[in-house]
Amino acid sequence: MDTFDVIVIGAGPVGENAADRASRTGLSVAVVEAELVGGECSYWACIPSKTLLRPGAARAAAAAVPGVADPGPLDVAAVLAWRDERTGEGDDSGQEQWLDSAGIALVRGHGRLVGERTVEVTPAQGVDDDVDGQVRRLTARCAVVVATGSAPVVPPVPGLAEAAPWTSREATAVESVPESLVVVGGGVVGCEMAQAYADLGARVTLLARGTLLGGAEPFAGEAVAASLRDAGVDVRLGVETQGVERPEPGGPVTVTVTDADGAGPAEVTAAELLVATGRRPRTGDVGLGSIGLDPDAPLAVDDSTAVVAADLDGAGRPWLYACGDVTGSVATTHQGKYQARVCGDVVATRFGDDGARAADVADAGAWSRYRATADHGAQTQVVFTRPQVAWVGPTEAQARAAGTDVEVVAYALGDVAGAGVTSPGYPGRAQLLVDRERRVIVGATFVGPDAGEMLHAATIAVVGEVPLDRLWHAVPAFPTVSEVWLRLAETAGL
Ligand SMILES: Cc1cc2nc3c(=O)[nH]c(=O)nc-3n(C[C@H](O)[C@H](O)[C@H](O)COP(=O)(O)OP(=O)(O)OC[C@H]3O[C@@H](n4cnc5c(N)ncnc54)[C@H](O)[C@@H]3O)c2cc1C
Ligand SMILES: NC(=O)c1ccc[n+]([C@@H]2O[C@H](COP(=O)([O-])OP(=O)(O)OC[C@H]3O[C@@H](n4cnc5c(N)ncnc54)[C@H](O)[C@@H]3O)[C@@H](O)[C@H]2O)c1
Numbered sequence: 001m002d003t004f005d006v007i008v009i010g011a012g013p014v015g016e017n018a019a020d021r022a023s024r025t026g027l028s029v030a031v032v033e034a035e036l037v038g039g040e041c042s043y044w045a046c047i048p049s050k051t052l053l054r055p056g057a058a059r060a061a062a063a064a065v066p067g068v069a070d071p072g073p074l075d076v077a078a079v080l081a082w083r084d085e086r087t088g089e090g091d092d093s094g095q096e097q098w099l100d101s102a103g104i105a106l107v108r109g110h111g112r113l114v115g116e117r118t119v120e121v122t123p124a125q126g127v128d129d130d131v132d133g134q135v136r137r138l139t140a141r142c143a144v145v146v147a148t149g150s151a152p153v154v155p156p157v158p159g160l161a162e163a164a165p166w167t168s169r170e171a172t173a174v175e176s177v178p179e180s181l182v183v184v185g186g187g188v189v190g191c192e193m194a195q196a197y198a199d200l201g202a203r204v205t206l207l208a209r210g211t212l213l214g215g216a217e218p219f220a221g222e223a224v225a226a227s228l229r230d231a232g233v234d235v236r237l238g239v240e241t242q243g244v245e246r247p248e249p250g251g252p253v254t255v256t257v258t259d260a261d262g263a264g265p266a267e268v269t270a271a272e273l274l275v276a277t278g279r280r281p282r283t284g285d286v287g288l289g290s291i292g293l294d295p296d297a298p299l300a301v302d303d304s305t306a307v308v309a310a311d312l313d314g315a316g317r318p319w320l321y322a323c324g325d326v327t328g329s330v331a332t333t334h335q336g337k338y339q340a341r342v343c344g345d346v347v348a349t350r351f352g353d354d355g356a357r358a359a360d361v362a363d364a365g366a367w368s369r370y371r372a373t374a375d376h377g378a379q380t381q382v383v384f385t386r387p388q389v390a391w392v393g394p395t396e397a398q399a400r401a402a403g404t405d406v407e408v409v410a411y412a413l414g415d416v417a418g419a420g421v422t423s424p425g426y427p428g429r430a431q432l433l434v435d436r437e438r439r440v441i442v443g444a445t446f447v448g449p450d451a452g453e454m455l456h457a458a459t460i461a462v463v464g465e466v467p468l469d470r471l472w473h474a475v476p477a478f479p480t481v482s483e484v485w486l487r488l489a490e491t492a493g494l
Contacts, residue, residue, distance in 0.1 A: 012039020014324030021344020025352025056199025298328025393443030
């Protein structure tokens, strides 16, 4: 059967979720996947990177506690073996079985729109495809969801592409750790991989155009830069990459940089080079031109995840949806899956049960399950460096630029009793942004060991718009690091 109610292009974490939710009112759903079911996150991003980072964090936590013997260097082979175990060594048969058990059809191959609600699937390189070298044409009775993710950007620096640099794929899939690594880009991937490779014993140089972690509060990037330097990483801020040379394929690579003020040039030579300069939504080869959309732009969506620029179907309903990295509005698995839950529920309700409940979607309020409202002011992110950096909502600068009069309330994590019994010199800081007019928290940043585990309390406070006076009654347990919430409330005047 080549006709389904819903076709999802891309079976990453986001596409899988959207397909699952869309099938819950009995709609037939197919997902088209060109590589591995589970997407970037499972095999070349979140999961491998976190397994590479966790051993170093565990070692540092143990080493910080008096009386614990020096844990010594990491067992690199064991770390890589654990990474392989967690990523399933590129075997997606478990994910395939899950799709099967959920009643979702998997079509392996490369999907492209060729008109309204029509998707052509062609063989994809290196994939055991279902199209047997043939082109297969799928028709969707109701909706098409694009969840094709994103691809790394390699900037047009002279010699860079020719040097065959690593992107995050090679960095997370490594079989042996190079003696030295130069990382271009001081964002999330650059900082996490600089941390991981320093932990694994490589001599690391991190080249950042500006400061580190530009999307977070400035104090977060400063803390990560200081800690990476303590770990032996050569962190160079405010440098511009001018050129790359690699005379022998696989041989040493030399990067030429200048300071922002033009000083230099200086050269950095290393055994390997990682480019971590951002990602772009994967829209270029999805056939968007066939339906009059710009293939070079992210697929902008409204709060119901309907693609804004797409035409409606004959009954006046949106038929094209998108979620995850491809929208350009989120770049994490958890926010993409949030969009996917909204998308799947919108599609299932709008088109399922013969459309009997379509009005539920049309009339939905901002905080209904049919609107991705948290995308606007409550996106979360955790960076798994040491210290970890975790935040929800806008930074102070972003909040002020949006016209919100915020009070900044900050407290040193090391000054709470729970930190004092965790380890001497416990580092870190918690910061809340309080809307002065409404007396609710609109943003929060935590920097410290395991800071990501403290984030969700803040996310609940932001999404729930919990008044500070009520938050006062949420009593953190003694002696935990989360007692910082009490200290923050006191600092805010309670
Ligand atoms: C190194 C690294 C570490 C990261 N760590 C984290 C983390 O710790 N936490 C976090 O939340 N996020 C993390 N991210 C971000 C996270 O990986 C992405 O946000 C997430 O993978 C997006 O999911 P997605 O389903 O939108 O896209 P993807 O995971 O990219 O999946 C898209 C899928 O679509 C398929 N596809 C694309 N085009 C087609 C086509 N035309 N036809 C058929 N199939 C197609 C692809 O093969 C792929 O399987 C990390 C990213 C990187 C690079
Ligand atoms: N823990 C997590 O949630 C996690 C981990 C890794 C990646 N991710 C996601 O993956 C996405 C991609 O990560 P990323 O680090 O590649 O992107 P990023 O946008 O976080 O950082 C890119 C960095 O590269 C710099 N840059 C851009 N062009 C440059 C150039 N020509 N020369 C030097 N520097 C340049 C930018 O100034 C920026 O600092 C992120 O948006 C992030 O959300 C998430």
